[in-house]
Amino acid sequence: MSEIDHSHGHDHEHPHTHSDCQDYVNAVNDYRKTFPSKQDVIAKTPDKGVRDMLLKMDEIGCENSFDRFDKQKPQCNFGLAGVCCRICCMGPCKITNKSPKGVCGADAHLIVARNMLRSIAAGAAAHGIHGREMVIALRKAAAGELKLPIVGKDLLYKCCSALGIKTENKSLKDIVFEFTDILLDDMSRTKPEKFKLIEAFATEERKKVWKDMDIIPISGYHEVFEALHRTNCGTDGDWENVMKQFGRCGLSFLFNGVLTPALASDILLGGSARRTAKTNIGALKKGYVNIAVHGHLPAIVSQIIKFGRTDEFINMAKSKGALGIEFYGICCTGLSAMYRYGGVVPLSNAVGAELVLGTGALDLWVADIQDVFPGIMEVAKCFKTTVVTTSDSARLPGAEHYAYDRYHSNMSETEAIARKIVTRAIESFAARRDIPVTIPPYEIEAEVGFSPEHVEERYTYKGMVEALKDGRILGIVNMVGCTNPRVIFEKAIVDIAEKLIANNVLILTNGCASFSLLKLGFCSKSAIEKTGSGLKSFLKDEPPVWHMGECIDNAKCAEVFGKVAAEAGKAVKDMPYAFTSPEWSNEKGIGASFAFRLNGMSSFHCVYPPVQGSDKVMDFMFNAKNTLGSTMTVDTNPDTLADKIIQHIKDKRKELGWK
Numbered sequence: 001m002s003e004i005d006h007s008h009g010h011d012h013e014h015p016h017t018h019s020d021c022q023d024y025v026n027a028v029n030d031y032r033k034t035f036p037s038k039q040d041v042i043a044k045t046p047d048k049g050v051r052d053m054l055l056k057m058d059e060i061g062c063e064n065s066f067d068r069f070d071k072q073k074p075q076c077n078f079g080l081a082g083v084c085c086r087i088c089c090m091g092p093c094k095i096t097n098k099s100p101k102g103v104c105g106a107d108a109h110l111i112v113a114r115n116m117l118r119s120i121a122a123g124a125a126a127h128g129i130h131g132r133e134m135v136i137a138l139r140k141a142a143a144g145e146l147k148l149p150i151v152g153k154d155l156l157y158k159c160c161s162a163l164g165i166k167t168e169n170k171s172l173k174d175i176v177f178e179f180t181d182i183l184l185d186d187m188s189r190t191k192p193e194k195f196k197l198i199e200a201f202a203t204e205e206r207k208k209v210w211k212d213m214d215i216i217p218i219s220g221y222h223e224v225f226e227a228l229h230r231t232n233c234g235t236d237g238d239w240e241n242v243m244k245q246f247g248r249c250g251l252s253f254l255f256n257g258v259l260t261p262a263l264a265s266d267i268l269l270g271g272s273a274r275r276t277a278k279t280n281i282g283a284l285k286k287g288y289v290n291i292a293v294h295g296h297l298p299a300i301v302s303q304i305i306k307f308g309r310t311d312e313f314i315n316m317a318k319s320k321g322a323l324g325i326e327f328y329g330i331c332c333t334g335l336s337a338m339y340r341y342g343g344v345v346p347l348s349n350a351v352g353a354e355l356v357l358g359t360g361a362l363d364l365w366v367a368d369i370q371d372v373f374p375g376i377m378e379v380a381k382c383f384k385t386t387v388v389t390t391s392d393s394a395r396l397p398g399a400e401h402y403a404y405d406r407y408h409s410n411m412s413e414t415e416a417i418a419r420k421i422v423t424r425a426i427e428s429f430a431a432r433r434d435i436p437v438t439i440p441p442y443e444i445e446a447e448v449g450f451s452p453e454h455v456e457e458r459y460t461y462k463g464m465v466e467a468l469k470d471g472r473i474l475g476i477v478n479m480v481g482c483t484n485p486r487v488i489f490e491k492a493i494v495d496i497a498e499k500l501i502a503n504n505v506l507i508l509t510n511g512c513a514s515f516s517l518l519k520l521g522f523c524s525k526s527a528i529e530k531t532g533s534g535l536k537s538f539l540k541d542e543p544p545v546w547h548m549g550e551c552i553d554n555a556k557c558a559e560v561f562g563k564v565a566a567e568a569g570k571a572v573k574d575m576p577y578a579f580t581s582p583e584w585s586n587e588k589g590i591g592a593s594f595a596f597r598l599n600g601m602s603s604f605h606c607v608y609p610p611v612q613g614s615d616k617v618m619d620f621m622f623n624a625k626n627t628l629g630s631t632m633t634v635d636t637n638p639d640t641l642a643d644k645i646i647q648h649i650k651d652k653r654k655e656l657g658w659k
Helices: 021-030 038-044 048-060 067-073 077-081 109-145 153-163 173-188 196-201 204-213 219-230 239-269 298-308 311-319 331-341 353-357 374-382 411-431 452-458 461-470 491-502 513-519 527-530 533-539 551-568 587-599 615-622 637-655
Strands: 275-279 289-294 323-332 342-347 364-367 384-390 400-404 443-450 475-479 505-509 545-547 575-580 604-605 630-634
Touching: 021 461, 038 615, 048 353, 067 219, 109 173, 109 219, 109 239, 109 298, 109 323, 109 411, 109 551, 109 615, 153 173, 153 196, 153 298, 173 196, 196 204, 196 239, 196 533, 204 239, 239 298, 239 331, 239 353, 239 527, 239 551, 239 587, 239 615, 275 331, 275 513, 289 298, 298 311, 298 323, 298 331, 298 364, 298 411, 298 637, 311 323, 311 630, 323 331, 323 353, 323 411, 331 637, 342 353, 353 374, 353 491, 364 374, 364 411, 374 411, 374 461, 374 475, 384 411, 384 491, 384 604, 400 411, 400 533, 443 545, 443 587, 452 461, 452 551, 461 551, 475 491, 475 513, 475 551, 491 513, 491 527, 491 637, 505 513, 505 587, 513 545, 533 630, 551 587, 575 587, 587 604, 587 630, 604 637, 630 637
Parallel strands: 275 342, 289 323, 289 364, 323 342, 364 384, 384 400, 475 505, 475 575, 505 545, 575 604, 604 630
Antiparallel strands: 275 443
């Protein structure tokens, strides 16, 4: 196994070999010692609102994710290293010096590889389900079954042109159906055919790389199906073959799980608009019917917001003693609503959601899919907040359920569902008048809604390349990912961002990590004062962190990286770029990181994937310079990780012959 240095990251160029299982146990023990306690978070979190709410919830005896993390300690070494196998009922099996193989004969390399494949398959399925619902919504809107206008017609026609779809003399419905047939076919075909999104949207350089590696997917459904099949007891016993399937699931994640929902959402609901948004917990308002939207599916949410802003419902709220109706965002549903409709205040990512509920200010919590922790129900109960679920995929015991069915046969009832949800919010407000409200006074404005189109209009891609070549922009980094109690909440994100912008590195962001950057001022124009002089001169009046949307808007970030590289006449892998998800925490995080690795961008993290039990799988994950042109670096110290990102960018510049 390659030696792990937790203060300086993974040494890719000079790996050392461990002789037995005890070495990975020691490495994982060292890693586990870096995990903070809740008291560490209270003392060191960069967000004073988080600190205040943790103290408040302690005072009233309300448990949250940080308490539960402490109670889980010490975490299982075998789970952290990825060498615990629970696939069959002959186990569970773990790898030790005494038992180097499981009951079936699987060694550490196979067990770790199978666990990683199942994780990325789950991540591909999660984003893929998001994509499927948005494609179905787009089709039903075109057919008149869903009363939503198709806003992004220009994008639809651009996509049709790229995919070779003829649009002359065709109705909008026929065009949408032909386009979505391709999206659904790429997602679900069972017989091997060309993967049309890859053919249309990937560069020739990347297509050759992926073909040479034999990782072009048949379809998203097939590759997830195949991942579960290969990892079944007694099926694929070759760890390398298992990790080849990991690559196919990674491409499925990228094209079925990121590009597909991004295109369908922007065509149906429209893309992002540049605007200024209020953010952080201090933006909560007392006396209003306060509705939080939480999750990843925007169709029902768009109608909830529409009705919540009508005179009919505002007057209904006032009749119950409210001043009006306000909307707040948790996770990606909140971000997409923020940049599409304005006036939706982004408050927190998944780990901090219970702290937002702990203010007592929320009357209704609308939860759809993903990153909605079951723990919110206990906090909601404490404060009599009504929780509503809106997807058959994601129910919560004790929540009310107003949702699409599993066949999406009732999408035509979207307006009725939305009206019921807003009505319940008003009823909940009336029933909660005795609930004390505590709102920490921390609020800031942020610039949001950056897009490839805005970049072209404001700076031009030629201008971006010129600034890169002359050094005003040292490099560009995509900073995304969840947050994770294994590190001080949001501190790794903030520390890395602070050092990067001070060294003239431009940051693009979306999804859960972006909440930290939004509420702590990095997306504000005032952040220009923390920015290096070169980047400052390029930005003029824009912030050094460009907020590009929800997690699927990694597609927009990837488009910016691709267009800048194309303007420079270079491959993405050769550009001074990096991807970082400092605090990533779930299966989608594995997929997001690997998706950018597949495009040739190296990734940087403060949290290890569960691969330390296999030197071979670690090498596969960390060192892909000869295949993908990218590497993975993990360092639990955010300050030194930031240094490594900067050095990586400088090395890329040197290879290009740029200053």
